[in-house]
Amino acid sequence: MPELPEVETVVRGLAPDLIGRKVVSVWTDWPRALDGSEPHLMESALDGRPLQRIFRRAKYICLDFGGIYVVVHLRMTGRLYLSPNRSGDDRWVHVSLGLDDDRYLAFSDSRKFGRVSLCDSLDFLERKLGPEPLEMSDDAFSNLFRGSTRAIKTFLLDQSKIAGIGNIYADEALLRAGIHPLTPVDRIPHNRARRLGQTIREVLDAAINYEGASISWYRKPDGSQGESQKHFWAYGRTHQPCKVCGTTIERIVVGQRSTHFCPKCQKKPR
Ligand SMILES: [Zn+2]
Missing domain, CATH: 1.10.8.50 (Helicase, Ruva Protein; domain 3)
Incomplete structure (x- = not known):
């Protein structure tokens, strides 16, 4: 399972390409990965909002779209990467966020334990997590x-x-x-x-x-x-x-x- 150093590496690797990007579409073939949200709800919540920050808290990847967050937990087998196409580079992509530069932020997860959650606050993380x-x-x-x-x-x-x-x-x-x-x-x-x-x-x-x-x-x-x-x-x-x-x-x-x-x-x- 990815731990702090692995998640930090993913965040640092994605930040230069992702900061300032807007999400224009949300796709999934495994709705449970969206943790209770739905593609159209996520799309409208993120509509027109450029990504302001991407950072790590514990093993979570937090994307801050100006007070609206997408929180990604890789769990066992999750991967997060940029792809020129919606289906990504492997056969386990279950969530794909279309970006305004015609690329996709692909979430691949063979075991399907990972989550891509939409939230309006990160308080739920602070309530359950100890210090860094x-x-x-x-x-x-x-x-x-x-x-x-x-x-x-x-x-x-x-x-x-x-x-x-x-x-x-x-x-x-x-x-x-x-x-x-x-x-x-x-x-x-x-x-x-x-x-x-x-x-x-x-x-x-x-x-x-x-x-x-x-x-x-x-x-x-x-x-x-x-x-x-x-x-x-x-x-x-x-x-x-x-x-x-x-x-x-x-x-x-x-x-x-x-x-x-x-x-x-x-x-x-x-
Ligand atoms: Zn020894």
Whole structure:
């Protein structure tokens, strides 16, 4: 699933071509993807409004048409890209927004879990999302971890606590910070918690610089692959040697999520 770095890469890739564009038509062959709206309602709501901003909040892509928003959630297999034709470049395009420069913003989604939602406010996102990790100080991380007894891996995936981190970058940050994924959050000492916050920011920043991880469906808007997967220390490296100490990376399941860690670098809490 695309996480913060992948979604950020999509936003940065689309922004130069999309800012100032108007939506002149809306097409779908999978109405559920429009999350309760309908093509003609979306068309009339967006009519004549140039796109003012495109930005990311957590794993959501927000298109701001001047107080009317289209919010895209890629979920598992979603892709968003510009195409010269309505049907896009692959056979999974289920929503297509026709633009006033005769191009289309195509939303492709083979698994059909993604959504393209019209809304007049982003309050619904703010109500359910925690802060952005790249905007948090080390102390903010440490404060956030206070008072929770949940496993740190599960906590990091809770979007209402910290927004945008998923399975990949949680595993990467925990190995680099030397914290076992099952460690109860309130057992992480203050200084280690600050260090974990710093590590999370470093891991996410690096992944943005590598333009995301193309391990399954994720592609940049120009169709090319990100490079982040070439720099993983933990994720998907079961049975391979730890890049820090050479110990074999192990895989366990935490909160129903596949979790990769080094048993030497990340000591299990007693
Ligand atoms: Zn190790």
